[in-house]
Amino acid sequence: MHNTTIAAIATSLGTSGISIIKLSGCEAFAICDRLFVCPGGFLSKAPNTITYGKIVDPATGETVDKVLVSKMQAPRTYTGEDVVEINCHGGMLVTRRVLQLVLNAGALPAEPGEFTKRAFMNNKMDLLEAEATMDLIGAKADKAAKVAIQQMEGALSKELGQLADSLANVCAKIDLSTDFDELDSFDYGPQNVARELGPVREGLKRLAGTFDSGRKIRDGLLVVICGRPNAGKSSLLNRMLGEERAIVTDIPGTTRDTVEEAISLGGYMVRFVDTAGLRQGDSLDPVEKIGIDRAYAKMESADMIIYMIDMCGDLDKQVQEAQEMCQKYGENTPMVIVANKVDMCGEEEAIKLLNNIQGAQLTSITLSALNGLGLDKLQDVILKQCATEDDLMGQGILVNERQKQLVQRAIAHLDRAVIAGNAGIPLDVLYTEISSGVQALNELTGRYIDMEAIDKMFSSYCVGK
Amino acid sequence: MEYSAGKVDVIVVGAGHAGCEAALAAARMGCQTILFTINMDAVANLPCNPSIGGTGKGHLVREVDALGGEMGKAADANMIQIRMLNRGKGPAVFSLRAQIDRRRYQEHMKQVVEQTPNLLLRQGEIIDLRRTEDGEAWECVTPTGGVYTAKAVVLTTGTYLAGSIIVGEYKQTSGPDGIHAAIGLSDAMRKLGITLFRFKTGTPCRVSRRSVDFSKMEIQEGEDVEPFSYESKGVTNSASCYLTWTNENTHNIIRENIGRSPLYSGKISGIGPRYCPSIEDKVMRFPDRLRHQVFIEPLGMNTEEMYVQGMSSSLPEEVQLQMLRSIEGLENVEVMRTGYAIEYDCIDSLQLRSTLEFKKHKGLFSAGQINGSSGYEEAAAQGIVAGINAALQVQGREPMTVDRSEGYIGVLIDDLVTTGADEPYRIMTSRSEYRLLLRQDNADARLTPKGREAGLISDERWNAFLEKQELIQQEMDRLEAAHLGTGAKFQEFFDERGTARPQNGTTLANLLRRPELTYKDIEVFDKKRPDLPQNVQNEVEIRVKYSGYIKNQQEQVEAFKKNQQIRLPEDMDYINMSGLSKEGATKLDKIRPETLEQANRITGVRPADISVLLIELARRKGQK
Structure with a gap:
C-alpha cells in the first residue's frame, strides 16, 4: 500500500553515545545506498546483516560519520517493509545531518507513530498490541515496560477473546432457543442467561479493576x-x-x-x-x-x-x-x-x-528530610503501594482511558442483561443488551473502529517508532 | 425457426412465489410485463409444506405485504388454520404461521395475476437468454421459436432449473411435483459468464388421512389472531393439525440406512441447525435427542392428502415407509406421494447487487431459489424487490433497496449478496442484528413508505397506514403521561397478583414495563383508555413495555448506519493492497462490497483487514 519510504531519528533527542536513524519502505535500501559507502556496496549485502562503513554527502563527497548499518528485509521486519537502521556515532548535530541527507536522497520524514502504524497496517500487530507498543515507548520505568511487553504479546487480546467467546456462546444459545420451535426440549430461558453471564461479567470487572493498576504502572504512582x-x-x-x-x-x-x-x-x-x-x-x-x-x-x-x-x-x-x-x-x-x-x-x-x-x-x-533519617522507611511504604501490581503480571491489563470506557460500557450492558434475565424479560429482548456489550468489546479489539480513532491513536505517539 | 413474438418492458421467467411477486410489482408500477410459466397449472405452487409463515418467515410475509405484495393477501384468503408461534418467547420472534389450502391458493394467485392490467401470464419454457444485438435489451426464447424482447428480465426459476429428483438410488430429471424441469437456460446463463452452483433440498411424504390414527396424537387448533395482510379483514380456522413424535426405533431405522441417503453427505458442516434439515440430518446431527416433532397437516379442504412436516427425507422409498410406520399414530400409514430430494441449478448470489440485478448484466435480475435461498416467503421477498427494481430501471427511476436495519428482506438480500449462500439460505430471526426493531407487528411502519414510493400502495391504504401510526403514537404518549391513582382497590390488585406495590404517582407506561403485567392487565387503572384496534394495542404494548431495549437497539442501528456511510470506492485494488490477508483480499476483490460495513460482514475478512481498509481510505482522503 505504501510506495513512500519514511525516515526518522529513532533514539531520544539528547546527547548519547549512539543515535539511530531508521528508514522503512520499498526504497529504504536504495536510499541508504546513495549515502552509505562500504566495501562491495550496500545493495550486495545479505538481509539481516550489519555492515560497517561511512556516510558520505553525495554532493560534496565529504565523510559525515562512520556508521554501522543494519539491513532488514520485508516482510519479517517491525513494519513489514524493508527497514534500514543507521547507527551514528557522532552527536546530535551529526545525526541530524545524516537524517537530512537521507531525506535529500528521497525519504519522507515520518509522522508521529508512522512506523507502528505501518506495522499495524501490515498485519504485524493488532490494535491492542499497537497500543501496547506505544505504551512501551512511553514507558519511563522497568515495570511499565514489562507490562507493555506483556500486552504487546497479546495478554489483553487473549483474555478479551475468551470473554467474547463466552458471550458468543450465550448468544448462540439464545438464537437456538428463539429460532427453533422444534427444539422445544432445549430448555434455555432468561434465568439461564443471567446465570451464564456471571463469569463474563466477573472477567470484565477484573479487567476494569486493572485499569487503575495499569495506569499506576504506565503513568506512575501519584504521591x-x-x-x-x-x-x-x-x-x-x-x-x-x-x-x-x-x-x-x-x-x-x-x-x-x-x-x-x-x-x-x-x-x-x-x-x-x-x-x-x-x-x-x-x-x-x-x-x-x-x-x-x-x-x-x-x-x-x-x-x-x-x-x-x-x-x-x-x-x-x-x-x-x-x-x-x-x-x-x-x-x-x-x-x-x-x-x-x-x-x-x-x-x-x-x-x-x-x-x-x-x-x-x-x-x-x-x-x-535534611539528613535522610527515616527516608528508607518512607520509600518502603511507597513501594508497598506499587508492589501489589506484581499480582497483575501475566494478565491482561487495561492501560488507557479508551479501553477502560469500553469495558465499562460492556459491563453496564451485561449488568442490565442480568437484571432483565432475573426479571424474566424474554430472550430476544434482553439480547439487545448483550449485543451492545459485544459491540463495545468489538470496538475494544478493533473489529469496529473509526478512522478518527486510529489517526488520533497513532499521532499521540512519538516520531521514530 | 425463431420468430419475433413481441416486445415488452419486463419479462419474468418462472411463476412461483418470486415470479408472481416480481411480475405483479412490475405490472402494477406500469410496466408491460410477461410472466412465463412452464406449466399453467403450476402457478404459485406449494410443492413442499402447505403452509406460509413461521419464525422469521411470517415477518417476511408481512414485509412483502407492506411493500405492496400479494403473498399475505393470498395466504389470508386461502388459509385453513393460523397460529402465532413463539408466544412464550418474546415480541421479536412472535411469528404468524398459516396452513394453506394449496389448490385454492394457486387458483387465487393465478387469477390475481391474470386480472392484473399490463400483465400477461404465458405458458412456455425459456430455453435461451441473450442480449439483443444493440445490447440495449434482452431476448428470451421459447422452445417453439418465440423470441420475446424486454428491457429487463427477472429470473425466478426456483427448483426447476436443470432440476432432478432423487429418492434413494433413483434419480430422474424433473421439476417438483412431476412437472418438467427447465433445460437449456443454464447453458445460456453460463454463456453470459454467470457462475452456477448446484443445490439440493427435499420434501417429505404425503400420506392418506384415513390411514392416520389421530387419536394417538396431540391436536393443534388455530388461534384468533391478526391476518398477515394489513388489508385483510380477518382469519379463518377450519382445519386442525396434529402432533406426534419420532422415537428411538425411528432413529435406528434411519441410522441403519444412512448410507443409502444421497442428501446426507456424512459431513457435518457448520454449527447448529442452521437451516431446514431432513430427518436424517436431524438424527445424525443431534444424536442426544431421543425424539423429534412430527406435524401432520392437511393439504387443503378438498383433499385427503396430509403433509408429514419434520420428516423431509430422500432415503429410499421403502425406508421412508418403514420409518413413518415406526411413529405413533402412523403405524398403518399409506403413502400417497413419496418424499424426495431435488437438485437444481442456482447462481452464486455474490454476483448480485442489493437490487438483485446482476453486477455485470444491466437489466438482468434474479430472485428466489435461483439465488440460493429456500422457502416460499424468502422467494416472494426477493421477487418483489427484483420486480420493483426492474420496473424502476425501465422507468429511469432511482433503485429501491432495503437495508439490514429496515427489514428481514434487507437481511436476506444483504446476506445473499455479501456473504453468499453455501447451502439453501433460510431466514431466521437470529440472522438480524436488530431483531427487536424488525418485529412482525411493525413491518408496515418500516416498509409501507418504500412501497408507497414505488407506487404499490393505494391512497386508501396509505391513509389507513398514517392513521394507524398516529393512533399508536397518541396512545404511547397517553400512557407515558397517565398517572396511577392511589386508591385502596389498586393496592389490592398488586397484592393479589403477588407483585410489588408501585410508588405513588407512577405512570401507566412504567407499570406496563413490569414483565409480569400486560396492557390488558392495567386496564383496571386506566379509565380513559380509548377503544383501539387490536393491532394498535399490540404494537403499543410492545413499544412501551420494551422501550429501553428498543432504544438500545436504535443506538446500535445508528452505529451501523455510520459505518454504512463509509463507502468503498469502486477502483479499490484489493489484490495489490499490502496488508490485507490473502483470503480477505480475494473475497473483497470478488464481492466488491459497496460499504465498509458490508466488507466487515464478509466471511474471511478479518478485523485487521478492516483496519487496512480504513487506513487506505484515510490515505486517499489525505491525497485529495
Whole structure:
C-alpha cells in the first residue's frame, strides 16, 4: 500500500553515545545506498546483516560519520517493509545531518507513530498490541515496560477473546432457543442467561479493576506531599530526587505552584507532587491561593498522600490539620503522616504525637528530610503501594482511558442483561443488551473502529517508532 | 425457426412465489410485463409444506405485504388454520404461521395475476437468454421459436432449473411435483459468464388421512389472531393439525440406512441447525435427542392428502415407509406421494447487487431459489424487490433497496449478496442484528413508505397506514403521561397478583414495563383508555413495555448506519493492497462490497483487514 519510504531519528533527542536513524519502505535500501559507502556496496549485502562503513554527502563527497548499518528485509521486519537502521556515532548535530541527507536522497520524514502504524497496517500487530507498543515507548520505568511487553504479546487480546467467546456462546444459545420451535426440549430461558453471564461479567470487572493498576504502572504512582509551609516538603522531594529541583527557601509559601517530579523507585515510576503550603488566612495573595486550590485538586486524584508535620512548628494546629486530612481522604487514599525535622526536635516526642492521629489507611513515620533519617522507611511504604501490581503480571491489563470506557460500557450492558434475565424479560429482548456489550468489546479489539480513532491513536505517539 | 413474438418492458421467467411477486410489482408500477410459466397449472405452487409463515418467515410475509405484495393477501384468503408461534418467547420472534389450502391458493394467485392490467401470464419454457444485438435489451426464447424482447428480465426459476429428483438410488430429471424441469437456460446463463452452483433440498411424504390414527396424537387448533395482510379483514380456522413424535426405533431405522441417503453427505458442516434439515440430518446431527416433532397437516379442504412436516427425507422409498410406520399414530400409514430430494441449478448470489440485478448484466435480475435461498416467503421477498427494481430501471427511476436495519428482506438480500449462500439460505430471526426493531407487528411502519414510493400502495391504504401510526403514537404518549391513582382497590390488585406495590404517582407506561403485567392487565387503572384496534394495542404494548431495549437497539442501528456511510470506492485494488490477508483480499476483490460495513460482514475478512481498509481510505482522503 505504501510506495513512500519514511525516515526518522529513532533514539531520544539528547546527547548519547549512539543515535539511530531508521528508514522503512520499498526504497529504504536504495536510499541508504546513495549515502552509505562500504566495501562491495550496500545493495550486495545479505538481509539481516550489519555492515560497517561511512556516510558520505553525495554532493560534496565529504565523510559525515562512520556508521554501522543494519539491513532488514520485508516482510519479517517491525513494519513489514524493508527497514534500514543507521547507527551514528557522532552527536546530535551529526545525526541530524545524516537524517537530512537521507531525506535529500528521497525519504519522507515520518509522522508521529508512522512506523507502528505501518506495522499495524501490515498485519504485524493488532490494535491492542499497537497500543501496547506505544505504551512501551512511553514507558519511563522497568515495570511499565514489562507490562507493555506483556500486552504487546497479546495478554489483553487473549483474555478479551475468551470473554467474547463466552458471550458468543450465550448468544448462540439464545438464537437456538428463539429460532427453533422444534427444539422445544432445549430448555434455555432468561434465568439461564443471567446465570451464564456471571463469569463474563466477573472477567470484565477484573479487567476494569486493572485499569487503575495499569495506569499506576504506565503513568506512575501519584504521591502528593502536603503540609504547612516550611514543613520541609521541598527538602523531602529534593532528597528523593537527589537533586535541587524544587525551590527551597526559608520564606513560608515559596512553593507557589505544584511541582511534579518522577523518579524510578524499585523499578516503578513514582510521581511526587509538592503542593503549595496549606496556609490559611487573609494574608494569602491571589497567586498563593491558586496554588492551594491546585494542591487540593491534586489530592483528589492522588494514589497516596503524605502529610508532613514540622516538629519545630505549631504542633496542635498541624495535628488537627493532619487529622482532618485523614478524615477527608483516608477512606479512599492511603495516608502517610511524616513527622519531619526529628533531627532538631526529638524523635520520641514525634512518636508520641503521631500516636494521637487516627486514620483508616494510615502509616506514621518519623523523618529528617535534611539528613535522610527515616527516608528508607518512607520509600518502603511507597513501594508497598506499587508492589501489589506484581499480582497483575501475566494478565491482561487495561492501560488507557479508551479501553477502560469500553469495558465499562460492556459491563453496564451485561449488568442490565442480568437484571432483565432475573426479571424474566424474554430472550430476544434482553439480547439487545448483550449485543451492545459485544459491540463495545468489538470496538475494544478493533473489529469496529473509526478512522478518527486510529489517526488520533497513532499521532499521540512519538516520531521514530 | 425463431420468430419475433413481441416486445415488452419486463419479462419474468418462472411463476412461483418470486415470479408472481416480481411480475405483479412490475405490472402494477406500469410496466408491460410477461410472466412465463412452464406449466399453467403450476402457478404459485406449494410443492413442499402447505403452509406460509413461521419464525422469521411470517415477518417476511408481512414485509412483502407492506411493500405492496400479494403473498399475505393470498395466504389470508386461502388459509385453513393460523397460529402465532413463539408466544412464550418474546415480541421479536412472535411469528404468524398459516396452513394453506394449496389448490385454492394457486387458483387465487393465478387469477390475481391474470386480472392484473399490463400483465400477461404465458405458458412456455425459456430455453435461451441473450442480449439483443444493440445490447440495449434482452431476448428470451421459447422452445417453439418465440423470441420475446424486454428491457429487463427477472429470473425466478426456483427448483426447476436443470432440476432432478432423487429418492434413494433413483434419480430422474424433473421439476417438483412431476412437472418438467427447465433445460437449456443454464447453458445460456453460463454463456453470459454467470457462475452456477448446484443445490439440493427435499420434501417429505404425503400420506392418506384415513390411514392416520389421530387419536394417538396431540391436536393443534388455530388461534384468533391478526391476518398477515394489513388489508385483510380477518382469519379463518377450519382445519386442525396434529402432533406426534419420532422415537428411538425411528432413529435406528434411519441410522441403519444412512448410507443409502444421497442428501446426507456424512459431513457435518457448520454449527447448529442452521437451516431446514431432513430427518436424517436431524438424527445424525443431534444424536442426544431421543425424539423429534412430527406435524401432520392437511393439504387443503378438498383433499385427503396430509403433509408429514419434520420428516423431509430422500432415503429410499421403502425406508421412508418403514420409518413413518415406526411413529405413533402412523403405524398403518399409506403413502400417497413419496418424499424426495431435488437438485437444481442456482447462481452464486455474490454476483448480485442489493437490487438483485446482476453486477455485470444491466437489466438482468434474479430472485428466489435461483439465488440460493429456500422457502416460499424468502422467494416472494426477493421477487418483489427484483420486480420493483426492474420496473424502476425501465422507468429511469432511482433503485429501491432495503437495508439490514429496515427489514428481514434487507437481511436476506444483504446476506445473499455479501456473504453468499453455501447451502439453501433460510431466514431466521437470529440472522438480524436488530431483531427487536424488525418485529412482525411493525413491518408496515418500516416498509409501507418504500412501497408507497414505488407506487404499490393505494391512497386508501396509505391513509389507513398514517392513521394507524398516529393512533399508536397518541396512545404511547397517553400512557407515558397517565398517572396511577392511589386508591385502596389498586393496592389490592398488586397484592393479589403477588407483585410489588408501585410508588405513588407512577405512570401507566412504567407499570406496563413490569414483565409480569400486560396492557390488558392495567386496564383496571386506566379509565380513559380509548377503544383501539387490536393491532394498535399490540404494537403499543410492545413499544412501551420494551422501550429501553428498543432504544438500545436504535443506538446500535445508528452505529451501523455510520459505518454504512463509509463507502468503498469502486477502483479499490484489493489484490495489490499490502496488508490485507490473502483470503480477505480475494473475497473483497470478488464481492466488491459497496460499504465498509458490508466488507466487515464478509466471511474471511478479518478485523485487521478492516483496519487496512480504513487506513487506505484515510490515505486517499489525505491525497485529495
